[in-house]
Amino acid sequence: MSAASGLAPLTYTLTLSILYTYCIEVSCFQIADEITIPVTVTTTAAGPVHHEVVRRSLPAWVIPGIGLLLLGVGIGLWASGFRLPVYFVLLVFVVGGFVYGIRLGQHEQAQGIGAVLCTSCVGIEAVQHAPPRLSPAARAALGRIDHEVELVVFYAPWCHTCPFAEEMVKAAAQVNPRISYKFVNVDTDREIAAAHGVIRNQRTIVPAILRADTGAVIFGIRNLEPRLLELLGVGG
Amino acid sequence: MRFRLTFVRRISQGFGLLLGLFGFTGIGMTHIIFPGLHCYACPLAVTVCPIGLAQNLVIYGTVPYFWVATIVAYGLIAGRGFCGWFCPFGTLNDLLSFRKVRINGIASYSKYVVLVGTIVAAWAFADTMFCKLCPVGGLEASIPYFFLGVASINRPFLVHLGTLVATLAGMAIISRFWCRYLCPMGALLSLFNRVSFLHLKLDTNRCSRCGECARACPMGLKPHEEYDTHNCIKCGECTTACPLDALELTFSPQIERPKPRAKRAFLRLGRNGD
Numbered sequence: 452m453s454a455a456s457g458l459a460p461l462t463y464t465l466t467l468s469i470l471y472t473y474c475i476e477v478s479c480f481q482i483a484d485e486i487t488i489p490v491t492v493t494t495t496a497a498g499p500v501h502h503e504v505v506r507r508s509l510p511a512w513v514i515p516g517i518g519l520l521l522l523g524v525g526i527g528l529w530a531s532g533f534r535l536p537v538y539f540v541l542l543v544f545v546v547g548g549f550v551y552g553i554r555l556g557q558h559e560q561a562q563g564i565g566a567v568l569c570t571s572c573v574g575i576e577a578v579q580h581a582p583p584r585l586s587p588a589a590r591a592a593l594g595r596i597d598h599e600v601e602l603v604v605f606y607a608p609w610c611h612t613c614p615f616a617e618e619m620v621k622a623a624a625q626v627n628p629r630i631s632y633k634f635v636n637v638d639t640d641r642e643i644a645a646a647h648g649v650i651r652n653q654r655t656i657v658p659a660i661l662r663a664d665t666g667a668v669i670f671g672i673r674n675l676e677p678r679l680l681e682l683l684g685v686g687g
Numbered sequence: 688m689r690f691r692l693t694f695v696r697r698i699s700q701g702f703g704l705l706l707g708l709f710g711f712t713g714i715g716m717t718h719i720i721f722p723g724l725h726c727y728a729c730p731l732a733v734t735v736c737p738i739g740l741a742q743n744l745v746i747y748g749t750v751p752y753f754w755v756a757t758i759v760a761y762g763l764i765a766g767r768g769f770c771g772w773f774c775p776f777g778t779l780n781d782l783l784s785f786r787k788v789r790i791n792g793i794a795s796y797s798k799y800v801v802l803v804g805t806i807v808a809a810w811a812f813a814d815t816m817f818c819k820l821c822p823v824g825g826l827e828a829s830i831p832y833f834f835l836g837v838a839s840i841n842r843p844f845l846v847h848l849g850t851l852v853a854t855l856a857g858m859a860i861i862s863r864f865w866c867r868y869l870c871p872m873g874a875l876l877s878l879f880n881r882v883s884f885l886h887l888k889l890d891t892n893r894c895s896r897c898g899e900c901a902r903a904c905p906m907g908l909k910p911h912e913e914y915d916t917h918n919c920i921k922c923g924e925c926t927t928a929c930p931l932d933a934l935e936l937t938f939s940p941q942i943e944r945p946k947p948r949a950k951r952a953f954l955r956l957g958r959n960g961d
Contacts (some may be wrong), residue, residue, distance in 0.1 A: 515750050529882075534942050537882060541763050548756025557753035558718040564743045565727040565735035566716035573728040573739075573828050574819035574843040609746065611814060654716065654730065656837060673839045 462491045514551065518544070567637055568656045570671045571612035579615040579672060585622050589676050592685040593626040600683060601663040602632040605649045609638075615672045616658035619679060630683070692923050692936070696772055700781070703773035707827075709733040720757040722765075723774030724872040728818075729827035730835060738871050739818055742809035762879025766886070766915075770866050770873050771922030776823050777866055781905065783855065784862030790907035795867055795918050802871040817871065819843060825851035862905045866920060877917035884938050885921050887914040893933035903928030910934055915941075 465488040525540035552558065570576040585593070602620050606613035617634060624630045637644045637655045644650060649659045649668055656670045662682050669678045680686040703723060710731030721727075721734035728739075737758060744751045761769060770777045801817075808816035818824050825847030832838035857864035866873050880886075889911065900910040903924045908916065910925035914934065923936040 511750075514752075518755070534882075535940070538763075538940055541759055541882065544759045545756050545763065548752045548754075548759065552751075552753025552756055555752065557749070557751070560747075560749070561720060561735045561740055561753060562716050562718045564740055565732070568728050570837065571843075572815045572818060573726065573824050574821075574847050575728070575829055575832055575838040577841060577843050609743075654728075670837050673841065 462489055464488070465490055518547075563638060563641075566641070566655060567607055568654045569607055569610040569612065570656065570658070572610065576612055576671050576673055578611040583615055583619040583622060583675065585619075585626065585676065589680060590626050592680050593623055593630070593683070595685055596627050596629055596683060598629065600630050602630060602682075603647065603661040603663055604632060604634045605637050605644050605647075605655070605657055605659040605661065606634055607638050607657045608636065610657045612672050613658040616660060616675065619672075619675050620660060623679060623683075692927055696922060699772045700775075700778040704775045704778060706734060707732065707775045720754065722761045722769040722876075724776050724821075724823050724870060725774070726818075726821065726824045726827040728824060728832075730831050732827070736823075737875070738805060738821075739815060742805060742815040742817060745806055745809040746813050746815070758875055759879070762876055762883060764884055765876075765921065766880040766883030767873055767876045767917075767919060768883060768885040768921035769876060770870070771920035774872070776826075776870075777863070777920070779826075780858050780863045780866055783858040784905050785859055787862045787902070787905055788907055789901075790867055790918055797868050798870055798874040798877075801869050802874040805871050820846065820850050822847070822851040822854040822865070862907070863920070867906055867918065873920075874917075880915050880917055880919060880921075882941055883915075883921075884940060886937060886939075886941050887919065887921060887923075887926070888935045888937045889914055890933045890935070893931045895931055895933075897930065899928045899930060900925035900934055 467486045467488060521540050521543060525537050528534075528536045528540070568575075571578045602623075604613075604617050604620050606617060620630075620632045624632050635643050637649075637657055641655060644655045644659075647661050647663075647668075648666060649655060649661055658672060659668050659670050660679065660682065661668045667682055669675075669682050677686060707721065707723075707725045707729070708731040710729075710733050714733055716727070716735070717733050719734045720737050720740060721732075722737075724738065725734065725736055726732060726739070727734070727736040737754070740754060741751065744754060765772065805817040808814075829838050829844050829847040833840070833844065838844055854865050854869070861867065887910065894911050896911055898909070898911075901908065904910055905922060905924060906918050906920055908914075908918055910919070911933070913919075914925075915921070921936065926932075926934045926936050
């Protein structure tokens with residue numbers, strides 16, 4: 452709380468009185484309680500007071516509904532032989548769609564979809580539904596790691612292959628606690644992906660596993676176990 | 688004049704290919720939706736595939752204002768003209784168009800089945816199912832990524848390769864096979880063929896119904912009877928083939944459209960053939 456609220460810059464104690472009412476069938480009783488809350492008033496400039504403007508947003512169906520109505524009007528006009536108004540309707544679709552779509556950030560969404568390559572989505576790799584299981588040889592190799600290693604898994608929430616890579620890294624970390632890991636969502640943290648070089652030919656490829664200390668990256672999930680061991684320096 | 692139209696179309700197709708592979712300049716993915724079928728997973732792509740994006744929007748449950756605006760804008764400008772003048776996969780179809788056979792009218796509606804199936808499958812499986820079968824993806828993503836070390840020879844790769852080989856074989860047997868029967872982007876753009884600014888104009892008084900246009904049409908149409916239908920890619924081959932200049936490729940609103948009187952007159956006279 453700032454001094455702009457009219458209070459001197461001190462620490463105040465607020466007392467909050469609470470009255471509980473308990474009822475068991477028809478018998479009721481009350482418990483009075485008090486909570487003290489210390490509040491410090493500072494002299495820090497609070498800046499202009501912002502009054503939150505409550506915007507009344509339209510129901511979600513209104514604009515698509517208008518679009519469908521316009522579409523019906525356009526088709527009706529065309530069928531009736533009135534061709535010039537159809538161009539007007541189509542121009543409304545173009546201008547309205549661009550303005551409203553860009554306002555909603557749909558152009559960014561389109562770019563994001565194009566910029567992230569999910570290997571399974573476009574049919575470069577098959578989706579693995581079964582969780583990965585490390586082989587005994589891989590477990591033994593992972594156990595030999597005697598220094599701290601951090602792995603970063605780059606994923607997208609809509610990527611069907613990514614969970615397999617995530618689970619593989621988790622399983623490796625369970626075998627050897629020296630292996631730590633973190634997950635980076637490329638939809639929201641593309642800059643991190645760019646900074647770590649998880650981009651090939653201008654495209655962020657998911658899933659990707661980065662070894663933080665060496666900067667080495669592996670993409671996709673094909674033959675993941677041997678490639679992961681190689682990434683960790685304990686491959687065959 | 689005739690040579691010039693073909694030359695201009697080749698230049699335009701070259702620009703389409705250039706836009707498709709503009710990633711060689713080092714610029715990343717842009718906000719532009721490509722006016723044709725072009726895989727956004729292509730290592731050199733800088734534009735977004737309209738069909739891939741549509742599937743993703745269905746999966747996300749997004750009302751696609753930006754996408755609709757783009758498609759309507761493209762449709763309004765040229766309709767399927769983009770197939771004939773710009774689409775790199777259409778250009779590949781052109782290069783393999785050895786046999787200009789007549790189109791099967793009913794079978795040509797299968798592209799709408801592909802379009803609807805693509806959208807329904809994306810919704811039902813919450814996945815980009817068409818992309819896994821798309822021959823363009825096989826050509827522009829699977830094969831390049833195989834050489835980049837990201838893809839390997841596995842089942843999805845072989846499926847992509849299979850659809851690509853089948854499509855290429857289809858193109859060699861039937862000119863513009865993919866564009867005629869299977870392209871979902873062609874199906875989308877065809878909805879605007881009757882309103883697009885780029886369109887064919889037929890002078891029925893000049894037309895002698897010699898059939899030269901039908902012989903030149905890579906889509907296997909009879910332009911003197913059925914110009915600007917959903918199958919017409921507005922390539923203009925018919926205009927260059929017409930000895931009487933009865934057909935003209937023009938860029939204007941289709942306010943006045945001559946009704947297909949030619950066919951009715953032809954039937955009334957009881958004459959035969961093209």
